[in-house]
Amino acid sequence: MMAGDRQQDAHSRAGVPRRRVLAAAALAPILAGAPGTAHALPTGTAEAGSHGLIEPVPTALPDWTSVANTLGRAGDMKRNRMYHTALPRRDLQVISRGIIVKPALALGSHVSFVRYADGSTLLMGDVVVTEGELQQFTDALQRYGIEQTAVHKHLLSQYPDIWWIHVHGHGHDPVHLARGLRAAFDRTGTPPPLPSLPQQPVDLDTAGIDAAMGVRGSTDDGIYKSVFVRRETITDGDLVLPPGLGSTTAINFQPLGGGRAAISGDCAMIAEEVQDVLVTLRSAGAELVELHNHGLTDEPHLFFVHFWAVGDGVGLARALRPAVEATNVVPVG
Secondary structure, X not given: OOHHHHHHHHHHHHHHXXXXXXXXXXXXXXXXXXOOOOXXXXXXXXXXXXXXXXXXXXOOHHHHHHHHHHHOOOOEEXXXXXXXXXXXXXXXXXXXXXXXXXXXXXXXXXXXXXXXXXXXXXXXXXXXXXXXXXXXXXXXXXXXXXXXXXXXXXXXXXXXXXXXXXXXXXXXXXXXXXXXXHHHHOOOOOOOOOOOOOOOOOOOOHHHXXXXXXXXXXEXXXXXXXXXXXXXXXXXXXXXXXXXXXXEEEEEEEEEEOOEEEEEEEEEEOHHHHHHHHHHHHHOOOEEEEEEOOOOOXXXXXXXXXXXXXXXXXXXXXXXXXXXXXXXXXXXX
């Protein structure tokens, strides 16, 4: 290609995002009045900052009462920005690689709502469905204008067949988004919530895992979790994402007895980090499950690799730490 052609091609590509933004702004008033949509918003609102980005604002549990009532279960606050609701699939007995997978290891559905300075609400989540539930769940989301940004796997061969769906919605009516989620979850076997119980110690050398991973972990329903978040500011279109929303590295340890663990992990990476992480995971003895994206318009654009490993918990933690250190993350603990 000649230099002039390359320059013209670059200008053409650069103009595409701007044309899409202008088109979205022009269509927004029409979409806002369309029935059954999440009331799509124009970009570049008056509440945007000097760089055209809209910041999340602090909220508290009472701000989300109507969402909780619509979903039919209570949630909790994460970092004063994210209203989070967990919906573990305790109704399923899933076996992968001969191991019965506990819900908190890899079968937890999670959805989060975030309020923004322009009064809008962002919904993001990761939902567990069976293969038989997948299409009806998706249809229900689409009727309410809730997007699917990934349909993928967290586990290798499993029975029954399970899929994980990333959901995304944005609008001025959080209850409308919650109704869409409720309609979709009602088409699955997701069980009602259980009473909250004190966390019990896990049968693992958690101090050894903490030292090996470089982060103080936490216990969730019998699973020990080491969590990291990306250092960068991540945006979704013109929305600034709170730290950890859609940008988390998590390594989950399920005790198997005698210090052994089954690990289901997920590393958040930018493109330049992907190959180093994949090589390091394989060197650690981990099996690669899936390489994919969670979002469509995040910047920097993030990739995620799901992996599986079985062995001595502390030994695996030591072996996996270099994969974490190959990415730009900080510990959460």
